[in-house]
Amino acid sequence: MNAGIDEVLALVRTDLQAFAGYSSARSAAVQGDVWLNANESAWANPADAEGRSRRYPEPQPQALRDGLASLYGVQPQQVLVGRGSDEAIDLLVRALCVPGRDGVLVTPPVFGMYAVCARLQGAPLIEVPLVDAADGLHADLDAVIESARARNAKLVFLCAPSNPAGSDIALTDIERVAEALRGRALVVVDEAYVEYAQRPSATSLLATHANVAVLRTLSKAHALAAARIGTLIAAAELIAVLRRCQAPYPVPTPCAELAVQALQPGALARTRERVATVITERERLRTALQGLPGVRQVHASAGNYLLVRFADAQGAFDALLAAGVVVRDQRAAPQLDDALRISIGSPEENDRVLAALSARRAVA
Known part of the structure; x- marks a missing residue:
């Protein structure tokens, strides 16, 4: 192993570095035609006509791992598949952070699961707020580096594009943070929305920066939110450690099979078309919203959503809800006491947003 890999493995809790984990029945490399090693039923459930759910699934379905590796341009051994990105976040915090000692750095307002997982692990939460510029x-990356060093951050989560802010982080800046924190922290780049950002993935940094890990998901651009397919991409040696810490059978067989089909060329081509539509609609909606009275600011976005500030956010929320449109109220988040987050829907759905807010203006 090179020095970079050694440094990253040293970030893992010392009591887990040689942890063997649970050896499930499906992890044994054995073959046979009568399977009596996992205490499964000999018969399919009457509701399961094809009998696909009688057996436990592969811990890491190979066809899915291979498909995700191909999609993301990495090697299969660099891929950990889990129950959405949430499981990967939780695994990272539990495997790397000693409770009460090793910190988790986040940049609020941001996706809340980083803080939730830190709290559950008893890991100190280090907050470096986003800077509200014109x-x-x-993200204030100089402050991120300084705080991570000063407050013993073991994990640094960079949400790029940021949810809900919509701002992105250039790869050169991610690289700068990783270099500054080499040997100190793992820099985890959450790219749940990167398909809408139209830039290369931070996976391109893995070959030269072993302390970078990347989160990806099929929930957003690939429209498989209910399947719960999340991916952590990192150095193969770190992935091997995390696999030993992961609960067995994380991906149900029907979900894995659906995801494999979604990674076929035809489905991927349709997904790219829909991403392009979302990007076009994002800019159309942004321009139209900026022209409405009562809208203070529409933040530029690299995701499939817009963060919108209103003079009367409650009134806007109520008007949308009365029209059957549900958006995300962000007013409880720091710095966002006047903001709603509006996901980019179909052109027809976006028209309903504009109609509801325009009608409110006419009544007012």
């Missing part, structure tokens, strides 16, 4: 909310 062109939107942006």
Whole structure:
């Protein structure tokens, strides 16, 4: 192993570095035609006509791992598949952070699961708020580096594009953070929305920066939110450690099979078309919203959503809800006491958003 890999493995809790984990029945490399090693039923459930759910699934379905590796341009051994990105976040915090000692750095307002997982592990939460500039909310990466060093951060989560702010982080800046924190922290780049950002993935940094890990998901651009297919991409040696810490059978067989079909060329081509539609609609909706009275600011976004500030956010929320449109109320988040997050829907759904807010203006 090279020095970079050694440094990253040293970030793992010392009591887990040689942890063997649970050896499930499906992890044994054995073959046969009568399977009596996992205490499964000999018969399919009457509701399961094809009998696909009688057996436990592969812990890491190979066809899915291979498909995800191909999609993301990495090697299969660099891929950990889990129950959405949430499981990967939780695994990272539990495997790397000693409770009460090793910190988790986040950049609020941001996706809440980083803080939830830190709290559950008893890991100190280090907050470096986004900077509210004229062109939107942006990560203060100099402050991130300084705080991570000063407060013993073991994990640094960079949400790029940021949810809900919509701002992105350039790969050169991610690289700068990783280099500054080499040997100190794992820099985890959450790219749940990167398909809408139209930039290369931070996976391109893995070959030169072993302390970078990347989160990806099939929930957003690939429209498989209910299947719960999340991916952590990192150095193969770190993935091997995390696999030993992961609960067995994380991906149900029907979900894995659906995801494999979604990674076929025809499905991927349709997904790219829909991503392009979302990007076009995002800019159309942004321009139209900026022209409405009562809208203070529409933040530029690299995701499939817009963060919108209103003079009367409650009134806007109520008007949308009365029209059957549900958006995300962000007013409880720091710096966002006047903001709603609006996901980009179909052109027809976006028209309903504009109609509801325009009608409110006419009544007012």
